[in-house]
Amino acid sequence: MLRRLYDWVLDLASRKSAPYALGAVSFAESSFFPVPPDVMLVPMALARPDRAWFYAGLCTVTSVLGGLAGYAIGALLYDSIGQWLFHLYGLEAKADEFRHAYAAWGHWIILLKGLTPIPFKLVTITSGFAGYDLVWFTVLSFITRGARFGLIAALIGRYGAQIREIMDKHLTVIAIALVVVVIGGFLSLKFVG
Numbered sequence: 001m002l003r004r005l006y007d008w009v010l011d012l013a014s015r016k017s018a019p020y021a022l023g024a025v026s027f028a029e030s031s032f033f034p035v036p037p038d039v040m041l042v043p044m045a046l047a048r049p050d051r052a053w054f055y056a057g058l059c060t061v062t063s064v065l066g067g068l069a070g071y072a073i074g075a076l077l078y079d080s081i082g083q084w085l086f087h088l089y090g091l092e093a094k095a096d097e098f099r100h101a102y103a104a105w106g107h108w109i110i111l112l113k114g115l116t117p118i119p120f121k122l123v124t125i126t127s128g129f130a131g132y133d134l135v136w137f138t139v140l141s142f143i144t145r146g147a148r149f150g151l152i153a154a155l156i157g158r159y160g161a162q163i164r165e166i167m168d169k170h171l172t173v174i175a176i177a178l179v180v181v182v183i184g185g186f187l188s189l190k191f192v193g
Helices: 002-012 018-029 038-047 049-076 078-088 092-113 120-129 134-169 171-192
Strands: none
Touching: 018 038, 018 049, 038 049, 038 134, 049 078, 049 120, 049 134, 078 092, 078 120, 092 120, 092 134, 120 134
């Protein structure tokens, strides 16, 4: 099943709908969806290395737009949707800690956590309910998401053939590692803060 999904994403890169699907996943991940866009970005960029930077730019823009939706959830809907999302991820006890941390370290939190496997939606929603400056939130989101997706494009541009060969041979191990990293990101928020 994993191999079929991987092959489907590789095939998707040749379709006109590919950028829309990638943009939708990137947007959703920044506001409510648990799967990072990297799972589509990497195979699509491997299938079409000539479009890797386009895909990275698309992920950046749609991630920031999704981040603005997440910010709105935190700022306007935290008492309903925002709390539900934090409860879903088992992080409701950390919400006040995040809010206080933003008062002193908001810019660093956005920059650093936007690069990590920590789900970006938690950063965006937290930024909204913490009342972090919207202009700075947008600027910092562009920087951190652009750096993350740009790094992927640069690596694929430089080592694309080798990366694809490794993914073709070790897809299951890579998928398991990705799941561990994503779960680790959630757990680090829950236990480390």
